[in-house]
Amino acid sequence: MRLHIIAVGKGRTSPEATLTSAWLARLPAGGELSEIDSKLPAGTARCDDEAARILKHVPSDAALVAFDPKGRDCSSEELANLLSLWQDEGRSRACFAIGGADGHGAAVLARADKTLSFGRAIWPHMLFRAMVAEQLYRATAILSGHPYHRPS
Template sequence: MLSIELWCVGGLKEPYWKAACAEYVKRLSAWAKVTVHELREQPLPKDVSIAQIQTSLQAEGERLVAALPKDAYVTALCVEGPQISSEALAQALNQKMIAGHSKLCYLIGGSHGLSETVKYRADEMLSFSRMTMPHMLARVFLLEQLYRAVSILHGGNYHK
């Protein structure tokens, strides 16, 4: 069975984000084992400097890379990645499975994104939009798009 892991810097506090994520995890569970991992975001002072942000990103990145399964295919969600359609995501998912990748990890950064170390470790990068979105929304959007992609691959009627 396909294993999909989301590795997220920062947690979900509001119940509506948790409920939305739980719904798509439930839907995906028919076709994949889905696990969501949350890593604590590095604390930063209110008046943060660029140097402090970089130090924080580096620390988060080191923890994230150390926690990733060694045999996983890793996709970093970041603005530098290409933007693709839902159909293209489905085809990319299919190609990964055909190539023998049974464990897929998707990385979502915290409020300051992902470190260069994480991007370097990733097998690919993907962008949802050039617009900035909160990591909570990115998590819901990713789960929904993964569900949509799997539904497309299985001939479901969710994608119209």
């Protein structure tokens, strides 16, 4: 299954961008990062513009996860089970959307198959990308029986 992170903002050459790329490169089927940006001022119009730009990167048959602090907290094992379920359903791609400073627009949340979080804390966007990429790698390691993941 091809895994794709779609994130608002530009990572440029930050250490976090390097880390994100390194984790995505480890994914068995490869990983992808698409960065989108809106030039509109903060507010509803910007969220809606970002949502439309995110959804342009999501194929109609792909599963979509929207990350949101109000989403359901998800363990590594639960994420692995979700990927396994989607693979069993015949999905060839899963997309993981990281919104901008004001969160996701309504269109992304409506399209999302799941709305998840990594806890209630708010994380810096660039660091969160790396965290998502690592968790995607961990989930694929769990599914393949690789010893990288050691449950507590």
